[in-house]
Amino acid sequence: MNILKEVLAELYKMFLGDAKLTAATCAVVAATAAIIRWVPALDPAIAGYLFLAGCLATLIIVTTAAAVRSRRP
Amino acid sequence: MSSIDICRIYYIITRNVVNTTKRLIIMDSISWSIAGPAIGAAFLASVVEVVEAFTIVLAVGVLRGWRPAIAGTLAGLAVLAIIVAGLGPLLDQVPLHGLQLVIGVLLLLFGMGWLRKAILRSAGIVPLHDELAAFQAEKANLDQEAQTRGASLDWIAGITAFKAILLEGLEVVFIVIAVGSGRGLVGPAALGALAACVLVLLVGAIVHKPLSRVPENTMKFGVGVMLSSFGVFWTGEGLGIAWPGQDLTLLLFAALFLLTGIAMAYILGTRKQEISR
Numbered sequence: 516m517n518i519l520k521e522v523l524a525e526l527y528k529m530f531l532g533d534a535k536l537t538a539a540t541c542a543v544v545a546a547t548a549a550i551i552r553w554v555p556a557l558d559p560a561i562a563g564y565l566f567l568a569g570c571l572a573t574l575i576i577v578t579t580a581a582a583v584r585s586r587r588p
Numbered sequence: 589m590s591s592i593d594i595c596r597i598y599y600i601i602t603r604n605v606v607n608t609t610k611r612l613i614i615m616d617s618i619s620w621s622i623a624g625p626a627i628g629a630a631f632l633a634s635v636v637e638v639v640e641a642f643t644i645v646l647a648v649g650v651l652r653g654w655r656p657a658i659a660g661t662l663a664g665l666a667v668l669a670i671i672v673a674g675l676g677p678l679l680d681q682v683p684l685h686g687l688q689l690v691i692g693v694l695l696l697l698f699g700m701g702w703l704r705k706a707i708l709r710s711a712g713i714v715p716l717h718d719e720l721a722a723f724q725a726e727k728a729n730l731d732q733e734a735q736t737r738g739a740s741l742d743w744i745a746g747i748t749a750f751k752a753i754l755l756e757g758l759e760v761v762f763i764v765i766a767v768g769s770g771r772g773l774v775g776p777a778a779l780g781a782l783a784a785c786v787l788v789l790l791v792g793a794i795v796h797k798p799l800s801r802v803p804e805n806t807m808k809f810g811v812g813v814m815l816s817s818f819g820v821f822w823t824g825e826g827l828g829i830a831w832p833g834q835d836l837t838l839l840l841f842a843a844l845f846l847l848t849g850i851a852m853a854y855i856l857g858t859r860k861q862e863i864s865r
Contacts, residue, residue: 518751525755529762530697536704540696548827563829567820567841570696571848574816578704582856585713586863 536577543569622835625842626767627780629814632807633763634784637756642788643719643798644752647726648745656746663746664753672761672778679769689826691766692819698762699815706809707849711856716805719798763811767818809849817841 531537547566551559649657679687708714726748733744764781768774792799820841824831831837 518747518754521751521755522758525758529701529759530694533701533704536700537697540693540700544693544696544823544827547824551827551829559827559829560832562827563824563831566824566827566829567844570700570816570820571844574700574703574845574848575852577700578707578852578856581704581708582711582713582860585708586860 533577533581535580536573539573539577540570543573622838623773623776625814625817625838626773626777629767629811629818630760630764630777630780631784633811633815634760634781635788635802636804636807636811637760638785638788639719639799639802639804640717640722641752641756642792643723644726645749646792646796646798647723647730648749648752651727651730652742652745656742657749660746660749660751661753664750664757667750667754668757668761671758672765675761675765676774679765685826685828687769687826688822691769692821692823692826694762694819695766695815696819696823698759698766699812699817699819701812702808703812703816703845703849706805706812707853707856709805710809710853712860713856719802719804723798763815767815813842813845813849816845 543566546569547562550557550562550565554562645657645661648660682690705714709716730745730748733748760781764777765774768777788799817838821831821838833840
């Protein structure tokens, strides 16, 4: 039972360990899906590159926030 | 046969050879552009995880002998094999676009998580993982558990090795399935992981101490870049995006994630030095 708990904790840590990263990534995916669905005139490849830019921005924001948090006393 | 006929036949043969060669080159570049990163990611991630598992198994072996260490390791590998055997057929039932979307998002979460941690470690904000310290901590834990629980030390040692293999192996299993399932590359990715296991075990058997000189953070950085790139690629395909350049786009994504990571590590590291002055 204890081992099962540790396995579940490991799986949680793997994907949901950083709540902000998870929330931001899911928001970017949802926004891209919405753009593809509701703006049919837009080339899906452009939506794809916007998605890539969103992921890179998420990485920059989340990492900077973690660095700032670590400096606080 | 006139000389014109000979020229015509020569032209037809040459044209066919050139076309076939072109097709082969294009096919190879496309399949290798995705198979290479998939096998590389599985290999590097496995080295990182197997080194961590090896440290714990070594602590068990040194403290309690190799019987419980090997028994725990084999039991852990057996459970991992059952998980892979169970998940494989299940994944075949999921529609490709749905699978790509789910796996893509999970890869993004996992890959960007590793990349974020690797950037913070490169910048000196988070301390690097120390295998020697982990080895000493595991030995101390084993001693303490045996004293407080009063159980057989061999049993505790075996369970410790089992947990190490299972928990570290779960990440390897996820990476192999995730990078391989989108294009039927689970087999090659698994081979990459297996090669890493063999390499770490061979080096570990020769050195016989924690592998503290493995550049763990550099490898984690590389794996984070590759998994994040795969994540963007699969999620996009799952959302119905046809990437221009198809599989070769992965290389562009990897280059952008790598540049962003390096730039962030440099900027955050420089800022940290300025603040500490």
